[in-house]
Amino acid sequence: QVQLVESGGGLVQAGDSLRLSCVTSGRTFSFYAMGWFRQAPGKEREFVATVVGSDATTYYADSVKGRFTISRDVAKDTVYLQMNSLKAEDTAVYYCAGLKGPLMGWVSSRYEYKYWGQGTQVTVSS
Numbered sequence: 001q002v003q004l005v006e007s008g009g010g011l012v013q014a015g016d017s018l019r020l021s022c023v024t025s026g027r028t029f030s031f032y033a034m035g036w037f038r039q040a041p042g043k044e045r046e047f048v049a050t051v052v053g054s055d056a057t058t059y060y061a062d063s064v065k066g067r068f069t070i071s072r073d074v075a076k077d078t079v080y081l082q083m084n085s086l087k088a089e090d091t092a093v094y095y096c097a098g099l100k101g102p103l104m105g106w107v108s109s110r111y112e113y114k115y116w117g118q119g120t121q122v123t124v125s126s
Contacts, residue, residue, distance in 0.1 A: 007021050035048070
């Protein structure tokens with residue numbers, strides 16, 4: 001059974017950085033895409049970033065582009081989300097997700113991802 005376990009969340013001030021990690025019990029290369037989503041209280045779960053395919057193409061939400069970087073370490077079965085210049089509006093529970101395919105729609109759609117972690121809280125104080 002595939003499991004995804006996130007870590008690295010916490011309480012930081014605006015402008016600070018955090019790095020989230022997601023370790024998979026399966027092999028990351030077995031996933032077509034590995035992504036990060038977030039959900040703030042009272043809001044829908046939204047796409048943050050994803051890394052796709054063997055060439056590790058990356059996609060970002062406009063709200064995080066230029067501040068967040070997604071990467072993966074296949075040898076460690078781990079996906080990272082480096083978050084810089086954090087803002088109060090980045091406060092949310094962050095979820096790691098895995099997509100094995102086939103891709104039926106958009107790689108940024110949470111409905112494409114079957115495997116999810118338990119989430120890690122990120123709180124940014126202004």
